[in-house]
Amino acid sequence: MTDYSDFRSDTVTRPTKKMRECMAKAVVGDDVLGDDPTAQELEKLSAEIMGKEAALFIPSGIMGNAIAVKIWTQELDEVIVEERSHIYNMESTQMTFISRVQPRPLPSDRGAMDPHVVEENIRKPNVHIPRTSLICLENSHNNWSGSVVGIENVRSIKEIADRHNLKLHMDGARIFNASHAAGIPVKEFAEMADSLMFCLSKGLSAPIGSMLVGPKDFIDFGRRIRKVLGGGMRQVGIIAAAGIVALTDMTERIKEDNARAKRLAAAIAKFPGIVLNPDEIDTNIIIFDLDHPQYGIPDFLEKLNVQRILALPTRGGIRFVTHKDVDDTDVDKVIAAFQSILGS
Ligand SMILES: *Cc1c(COP(=O)(O)O)cnc(C)c1O
16 A cells, blocks of 8 residues: 555554654553553653543543543433534444443534533433433544634533533544644643543554543543453553654644645645535545536545545545645645546
8 A cells, every 4th residue: 555645544644663663662561450661651641741630541542432421421311412523423322332321412513512502402300301411522523624623612611511510521532633723732622621532543643542531530440441341451561652652752743734634625625526615624634525527426536546545435525634644745646636637
């Protein structure tokens, strides 16, 4: 696949040379027994960066979201989610499967739910009605083309959550993309959330893993749930070592991905048949629709494939994601391919 320009997702990023070196040299223990120093270092560093008491290294982002839902809810509860969110659409019903709670999806303006609508949808339980116990936000918002949910919106929703004694969990799989785009430190977003999950294995380029951060008692309980879900790992310092490099060397680089996506969006939006408002591209995900007399989405993707360009079909069209392993040359290649297919 090396001659392909792979825009399918930022999950395709390969670990850096330094990551592989640190993995090879990592000091390890048995993390289930609690003595893997490298995993502990990664957890400490993550908690510091996010300004939280504690952190837990987890094999995937979904496990982090699932642990948070499990801890912040009880059976018979309801969870407010945004209708296009990953937690509601892309996690194979983990909320109902693992925690036996019901999601209550609400509409939004590109990922930002109206605080009044959130408040109206908080339910007080009676014999017929579930209790609302948790609100989940996503930032950046994957299925809204990587939009940033602004800090003011997050703050308003957090105030409502506090007033009604609800918890707020943030799915911050790409919180560093959101932070750079908003010009607001990740800590400020994290401060608005009782718990936050972020991925090491996307733009940050680590091969495996995500982090869950929050209060110490939450993380202690989370460690037990992680074990039950099959996420207890032994000499896990080998992969945690790459996570440490991700957090020390790779967070600033995310800016480049956001900038490249903006450049790509501005260029392709000009071609006939491309339905895209480039001003809506905040971070590294571009979702656009095709309205073309000759090509449907599968034909168009096939045409790109012939030119050694990979992208994915998604709800609402086609998705291009920028990341460490696509550079300006790859972006130029895509623009040239659009020119050759759609001409103008
Ligand atoms: C990728 C992603 C996750 C977690 O995915 P895993 O594949 O389980 O690591 C969660 N939320 C969002 C918004 C994501 O993009």
